[in-house]
Amino acid sequence: xxxxxxxxxxxxxxxxxxxxxxxxxxxxxxxxxxxxxxxxxxxxxxxxxxxxxxxxxxxxxxxxxxxxxxxxxxxxxxxxxxxxxxxxxxxxxxxxxxxxxxxxxxxxxxxxxxxxxxxxxxxxxxxxxxxxxxxxxxxxxxxxxxxxxxxxxxxxxxxxxxxxxxxxxxxxxxxxxxxxxxxxxx
Amino acid sequence: xxxxxxxxxxxxxxxxxxxxxxxxxxxxxxxxxxxxxxxxxxxxxxxxxxxxxxxxxxxxxxxxxxxxxxxxxxxxxxxxxxxxxxxxxxxxxxxxxxxxxxxxxxxxxxxxxxxxxxxxx
Numbered sequence: 001x002x003x004x005x006x007x008x009x010x011x012x013x014x015x016x017x018x019x020x021x022x023x024x025x026x027x028x029x030x031x032x033x034x035x036x037x038x039x040x041x042x043x044x045x046x047x048x049x050x051x052x053x054x055x056x057x058x059x060x061x062x063x064x065x066x067x068x069x070x071x072x073x074x075x076x077x078x079x080x081x082x083x084x085x086x087x088x089x090x091x092x093x094x095x096x097x098x099x100x101x102x103x104x105x106x107x108x109x110x111x112x113x114x115x116x117x118x119x120x121x122x123x124x125x126x127x128x129x130x131x132x133x134x135x136x137x138x139x140x141x142x143x144x145x146x147x148x149x150x151x152x153x154x155x156x157x158x159x160x161x162x163x164x165x166x167x168x169x170x171x172x173x174x175x176x177x178x179x180x181x182x183x184x185x186x
Numbered sequence: 187x188x189x190x191x192x193x194x195x196x197x198x199x200x201x202x203x204x205x206x207x208x209x210x211x212x213x214x215x216x217x218x219x220x221x222x223x224x225x226x227x228x229x230x231x232x233x234x235x236x237x238x239x240x241x242x243x244x245x246x247x248x249x250x251x252x253x254x255x256x257x258x259x260x261x262x263x264x265x266x267x268x269x270x271x272x273x274x275x276x277x278x279x280x281x282x283x284x285x286x287x288x289x290x291x292x293x294x295x296x297x298x299x300x301x302x303x304x305x306x307x
Contacts, residue, residue: 084209099226123218127220
């Protein structure tokens with residue numbers, strides 16, 4: 001469905017409801033700077049497709065040949081992650097109100113380089129242990145956390161959809177991380 | 187208040203950094219387990235059976251940012267130890283420890299609590 005900005009402004013609830021019910025509302029703008037309104041559920045579904053597509057490309061050795069839509073979504077998630085790492089780098093001593101130290105700039109740079117090379121983008125979080133936690137969730141609803149610190153290896157914690165848990169380790173290199181993540185999405 | 191905690195008492199955790207609480211919000215609307223990692227002990231306010239609104243009002247005088255709620259039972263179920271450590275500024279201050287020998291929560295404990303936590307503000 002296509003709707004002009006003026007129509008949306010005066011009937012915003014109607015268009016949000018349509019998007020929530022599954023319609024994609026395309027809003028044309030000058031110079032083709034169009035936007036699309038979709039539901040959060042649809043947005044999550046597209047992200048999942050992008051992740052799976054990226055996995056498929058990794059598995060088939062087509063790391064740089066992703067479909068345009070997957071590429072756009074992955075790039076956007078990567079850009080968000082790099083921006084978040086910038087914010088983490090700006091945290092000062094005692095950022096958690098309980099004495100956590102600021103992150104070393106060199107450590108954050110190292111993580112940024114890794115994130116830049118990951119073919120499936122995680123959600124990333126700082127910890128008060130001065131580590132960065134990468135989180136992945138696949139379509140089976142398994143959950144994987146990789147906690148990266150100063151060591152050359154990182155600990156992996158996985159909770160499967162049925163509640164089973166296991167630990168693993170991975171070398172902190174882009175290649176090793178990409179392989180582990182690809183296995184998780186198999 | 188004494189140093190015993192019943193399973194149905196609520197515990198409230200202020201999520202830092204206060205100006206960027208979204209730092210720990212996952213895209214599915216839950217909180218990351220990373221918010222439960224603190225080598226110095228996971229600080230919480232005990233609810234003392236007050237309602238959430240009262241607690242939030244009270245905590246807002248000491249913290250800026252988002253507040254999570256869990257139950258004592260959630261902690262006990264996974265072997266955590268809760269210590270009542272009131273301070274001059276905060277009579278409700280308590281800490282969740284991994285056990286009586288480990289302050290830091292294990293990865294399983296952090297994950298479990300993150301799944302049980304309710305984001306209140």
